[in-house]
Amino acid sequence: MEYAAPETTKAAVSLLAKAKGSAYVLAGGSDLLVRMRGGFVEPDLVVDIKRIKAMREVKKTASGYTIGAAVSCAELGENKALAKAWPGVVEAANLIGSKQIQGRCTMAGNMCNASPAADSVPALVAAGAKAVIQGPKGKRLVPVEQVAIGPGKTSLKKGELVEALALPARKPRSGDAYLRFIPRTEMDIAVVSAGVNVTIDAKGVITEARVALGAVAPTVLLVAAAAKAIIGTKLDDAALEKLGEAASAACRPIDDKRGTVEFRVKVAAVLAKRAAKIAYKRAGGK
Ligand SMILES: Cc1cc2nc3c(=O)[nH]c(=O)nc-3n(C[C@H](O)[C@H](O)[C@H](O)COP(=O)(O)OP(=O)(O)OC[C@H]3O[C@@H](n4cnc5c(N)ncnc54)[C@H](O)[C@@H]3O)c2cc1C
Numbered sequence: 001m002e003y004a005a006p007e008t009t010k011a012a013v014s015l016l017a018k019a020k021g022s023a024y025v026l027a028g029g030s031d032l033l034v035r036m037r038g039g040f041v042e043p044d045l046v047v048d049i050k051r052i053k054a055m056r057e058v059k060k061t062a063s064g065y066t067i068g069a070a071v072s073c074a075e076l077g078e079n080k081a082l083a084k085a086w087p088g089v090v091e092a093a094n095l096i097g098s099k100q101i102q103g104r105c106t107m108a109g110n111m112c113n114a115s116p117a118a119d120s121v122p123a124l125v126a127a128g129a130k131a132v133i134q135g136p137k138g139k140r141l142v143p144v145e146q147v148a149i150g151p152g153k154t155s156l157k158k159g160e161l162v163e164a165l166a167l168p169a170r171k172p173r174s175g176d177a178y179l180r181f182i183p184r185t186e187m188d189i190a191v192v193s194a195g196v197n198v199t200i201d202a203k204g205v206i207t208e209a210r211v212a213l214g215a216v217a218p219t220v221l222l223v224a225a226a227a228k229a230i231i232g233t234k235l236d237d238a239a240l241e242k243l244g245e246a247a248s249a250a251c252r253p254i255d256d257k258r259g260t261v262e263f264r265v266k267v268a269a270v271l272a273k274r275a276a277k278i279a280y281k282r283a284g285g286k
Contacts, residue, residue, distance in 0.1 A: 001042070001043055001044060001045070001046065002044065002045045002046070003045075003046050003048065004045065004046070004047050004048065005047075005048040005050070005051045006047065006049075006051065006052065007051050007052060007053070008052060008054075009052055009054060009055065009134050009161075009163050010134075012025070012047050012049055012052060012161060013134055013135055013136060013159055013160070013161065014136075015045065015047050016045075016047055016158070016159045016160070016161060017135070017136045017158065017159030019044065019045045020044065021043075021044030021045070022041070022042070022043050022044050022045070023043065023044065023045040023046075023047065024041065024043040024045070024046050024047070025046075025047050025049055025112070025161050025162075026046045026047065026048040026049065026050075027049055027050070027069060027070055027105070027106040027108060027109035028072060028101075028104035028105035028106050028109050029104060030097065030101050030104050030105040030109070031105075031109060031110075031113040032046075032109075047161075049069060049070045049161070050070045052068075052070060054068060054163070054164075055068040055069045055070040055071070055163060055164065056068050056070050056071060057071070058071055058075070058076070058079050058082060060081065060082075062169065063166070063168065063169055064166060064167045064168045064169040064170070065082055065085065065086070065166070065167040066132070066164045066165070066166050066167075067082075067107065067108075067164055067165045067166075067167070068163070068164050069106060069108035069109075069161070069162045069163055069164055069165070070106060070108075071106060071107075072102065072103055072104060072105060072106060073093035073094060073096050073101075073102040073105050073106065073107065073110075073120070074094075074099070074102040074103045076089075076090050076093045076094070076107070077090055077093065077094045077102070085167075085170045086123075086127060086167055086170070086176060087175070087176060087177070087282060088123045088126065088127070088175075088176030088177040088178045088195055088196070088197065088275075088278075088279065088282075089107075089120065089123045089124060089127050089129070089167065089176065089178070091123070091177070091178050092119050092120045092122070092123035092124075092178035092195065093107050093110075093119070093120045093123075095119050095178070095180060095186075096110060096119050096120065097187060098186065098187055107120040107124065107165055108131070108162045108164075108165060111124065111131065111144060111147050111148065111162070111165070112147070112154055112156070112162060113152070114147070114148035114149075114150070114151060114152050114153055114154050114219070115151065115152070115189075116148075116151055116214060116215050116216075116217060116218055116219055116220060117189045117190040117191075117193070117214055117215040118148075118214065118220070119178070119180060119190060119193065119214070121144060121148070121212075121214060121220045122178060122193050122194060122195035122212040122213060122214040122220050123176065123178040123195040123212075124144045124165065124167075124195075125143075125144050125145045125195060125210070125212035125220055125222050126176055126178070126195035126196055126197040126210045126211060126212045126222075127167055127168070127176055127195075127197050127210070128143075128167075128168050128197070128210060129143075129144045129165050129166060129167050129168075130142060130143055130144065130165070130166045131143075131144055131147050131162050131164075131165060131166075132162065132163045132164040132165070132166055133156065133160050133161070133162055133163070134160065134161060134162075134163045135156075135157060135159050135160030135161070136158075136159040136160075139163075141166065142155065144165070145212070145219070145220060145221075145222045147162075148219045148220065149219065150218050150219060151218055151219075171199045171208075172199075173199060173200045173201065173202075173283050173284050174197070174198065174199040174200075174208075174283050175197070175198060175278070175279045175280065175281065175282025175283035175284070175285075176195065176196065176197035176198075176279050176282065177195070177196055177275040177276075177278035177279040177282065178193065178194070178195045178196075178275060179193065179194055179271045179274055179275045179278075180192070180193035180194075180214070180215075180271070181193070181267050181271060183258070189215075189258070190214055190215045191215060191258045191259040191263070191264065191267070192213070192214070192215050192216055192253075192259065192263075192264050192267040192268050192271055193213065193214035193215055193271065194211070194212070194213055194214070194247070194268065194271035194272040194274075194275045195211070195212045195214075195275060196209070196210070196211050196212075196272065196275040196276045196278075196279040197209065197210045197279060198230070198235075198276065198279045198280055198283050198285075199283060200280065200283045200284065200285050203234075204234045204284075204285045204286060205232060205233065205234055206230050206231050206232065206233055206234070206235060206280070206285075207231065208231065209227040209230050209231050209276075210222065210227055211223045211226035211227045211230075211243070211246075211247065211272055211276070213247060213250060213251065213268050213272065215253070215264070216250075216251040216252065216253040216264050216265070216268050217250075217251065217252040217253065218252075221250055221251075223246060223247055223250040223272075225246040225249070225250065226243050226246035226247045226250065226272060228246070229242035229243040229245075229246050230242075230243050230276060234285065235276060235277065235280045235285060240273045240276065240277075243269075243272055243273055243276055244269030244270070244272060244273050245269065247268045247269045247271075247272035247273075248265045248266065248268055248269045250268075251264060251265045251268050253265065
């Protein structure tokens with residue numbers, strides 16, 4: 001196995017593009033190293049991105065925030081401006097594992113690991129985040145919900161890596177939230193999760209919404225029908241009920257030792273409603 005720690009994105013892309021055999025990007029390593037130790041993957045090449053300066057920064061721009069792919073989840077939690085603008089996204093990143101894991105892990109790694117239960121992904125999808133992908137053919141922007149295409153599989157092509165995650169500029173009167181169900185208080189994988197992002201007008205009417213669900217399908221779901229159920233409302237009980245129904249209807253979960261289909265379908269509605277209430281309140285709704 002070869003290990004490389006390039007200092008530019010261009011060099012990382014070139015290494016990945018030229019690699020013979022299997023090549024993996026190493027960010028925090030909290031998934032990759034576990035899989036290597038378990039013998040599930042045997043990379044021929046590991047490209048460590050943590051020495052790439054541009055990937056270690058969180059930048060605020062006119063079009064929003066750009067979060068470098070090697071920024072740890074702990075660093076995100078310490079970024080007060082980001083946490084104020086996107087509390088749901090930061091909350092989700094800070095639910096991953098433990099303090100130790102958060103000191104290493106990244107949201108880009110969480111997304112590229114492509115687990116349907118990845119905690120930061122529903123929050124990113126609800127936020128309308130895009131992955132900034134660099135590859136041999138240049139740069140492309142891909143909505144986060146299109147990066148994972150199945151458990152453990154991504155739409156990244158040979159030689160491509162995620163350079164950053166781009167969050168849109170925050171509109172006034174907006175709020176987001178992320179909730180997950182786990183049977184323990186921490187250090188567990190989401191059995192069901194929900195991310196909601198809303199914008200309201202001066203009267204408290206929801207003008208824009210995005211609802212995403214995790215761990216209820218092979219990939220994180222963006223549920224347009226759930227968003228539609230609350231747009232144009234003040235999140236009254238009838239709207240919440242419709243939101244819950246749409247969330248449950250979108251679920252295509254598996255039965256496993258952590259949760260049955262029936263349980264996941266029911267809890268998806270509960271979490272979507274609760275997350276919507278938090279997001280609405282954060283947007284200034286009463
Ligand atoms: C004890 C423990 C607890 C955990 N708890 C949680 C939890 O509560 N919630 C949760 O969602 N996850 C959890 N995880 C899983 C893991 O910590 C997260 O998925 C984490 O966000 C992965 O980020 P990373 O930077 O460590 O990724 P890495 O392990 O470095 O990479 C993960 C995968 O993504 C690829 N990759 C990484 N960065 C890029 C990039 N920039 N471009 C292209 N491909 C890339 C890698 O090649 C690899 O295949 C836990 C893991 C452990 C060990």
